[in-house]
Amino acid sequence: MKNFLSKIPEQVKRLSVLLVIIVIGFVVVTSYLVPKDFGVLGHYRASAVQSNANKEMHYAGQELCASCHEDILKTKMQGYHKNLSCEVCHGPSLKHTDEPDQFKPNKPRDRKFCPICHEYNPSRPTGFPQITSASHNQRKICVTCHNPHNPTPPQTPKECEACHGEIARTKSFSAHADIPCTRCHEASEKHKLMPREYLPTKPVKREFCGGCHATDAKSAPEIPRIDLATHEPRYVCWQCHYPHLPEAK
Numbered sequence: 639m640k641n642f643l644s645k646i647p648e649q650v651k652r653l654s655v656l657l658v659i660i661v662i663g664f665v666v667v668t669s670y671l672v673p674k675d676f677g678v679l680g681h682y683r684a685s686a687v688q689s690n691a692n693k694e695m696h697y698a699g700q701e702l703c704a705s706c707h708e709d710i711l712k713t714k715m716q717g718y719h720k721n722l723s724c725e726v727c728h729g730p731s732l733k734h735t736d737e738p739d740q741f742k743p744n745k746p747r748d749r750k751f752c753p754i755c756h757e758y759n760p761s762r763p764t765g766f767p768q769i770t771s772a773s774h775n776q777r778k779i780c781v782t783c784h785n786p787h788n789p790t791p792p793q794t795p796k797e798c799e800a801c802h803g804e805i806a807r808t809k810s811f812s813a814h815a816d817i818p819c820t821r822c823h824e825a826s827e828k829h830k831l832m833p834r835e836y837l838p839t840k841p842v843k844r845e846f847c848g849g850c851h852a853t854d855a856k857s858a859p860e861i862p863r864i865d866l867a868t869h870e871p872r873y874v875c876w877q878c879h880y881p882h883l884p885e886a887k
Contacts, residue, residue, distance in 0.1 A: 696730035699723075703731065706738075710787055717788030718767075727751075727786065752780040760804040765833040767791075768803050790831070801833065809882040822846075822881065840876070847875040 675684040683689075703724045704711040714720055725731055728743035746752070749771060758768045775783065783792050798819045799806030809815055819825075825838035841847065848866045850857045870878065 695732055697725050698730075698732045698735045700725075702735050706735075713785070714787040717785075717790060719787060719789060746786075747779050747781070749779055752784075758803045764805075765801050767801055770803075805882050812883045812885070814882065814884060842874065844871075844874055851875075 673683050673685070676682070678684040679687070700711075700723050714724075725743075727746055731741075731743045733741040734743050753769065753771045756767055756769055758770050762768060780786070784790075822841060823838040826836050828836040829838055844866055845852075848864075849855055850861055851864055852866050853863045855861075855863070875881075875884075
């Protein structure tokens with residue numbers, strides 16, 4: 639036996655000890671730490687279903703809200719908040735459905751509430767309505783101008799930066815700062831109201847940027863120039879240069 643063990647490589651011995659420890663640990667965990675009803679109904683404790691059912695309910699759900707507030711739901715379903723549950727803004731309202739006169743749902747009136755979702759944040763999706771609350775209609779609560787159930791702006795934004803704040807801030811430091819957005823993008827008026835349904839265009843040919851940057855372009859002499867025929871001819875310019883901050887590297 640000693641001769642046999644001496645022939646086993648040291649690495650195999652160490653791995654064998656580790657394997658034994660893992661097996662023992664698995665047996666201990668499954669025998670003493672895992673609940674007996676785990677896996678009976680799925681990858682969870684079967685008794686968890688009843689445990690959750692026994693918890694006190696606080697939320698009514700939008701369907702129950704709609705049973706009394708049909709007019710508000712109709713307005714809400716036509717607006718940008720149609721997929722937002724009523725109780726996201728009004729808080730748990732089950733007691734209100736049982737005793738509506740005694741328990742009133744919360745009505746947010748603090749300017750800090752709506753900016754939880756709409757304060758400018760570069761990580762938010764492009765086109766998501768954002769504001770800088772420090773300068774946006776100061777001292778007015780949001781519902782003064784916006785119907786929270788259909789918060790379409792009372793006036794359609796005239797400038798692109800109303801929704802594209804991050805791009806506007808980046809572009810302001812760029813050589814393209816003075817170029818209007820519509821020089822490169824065509825956007826219908828419907829884009830301002832339904833931005834995801836009506837997307838603006840963007841240049842698809844190299845000749846567009848070449849209108850200013852080609853060697854024979856009739857533009858200001860200080861503008862950087864390239865030979866369209868030899869400068870990375872397989873690519874459209876914005877595949878290498880971010881157009882809102884296109885400084886070459």
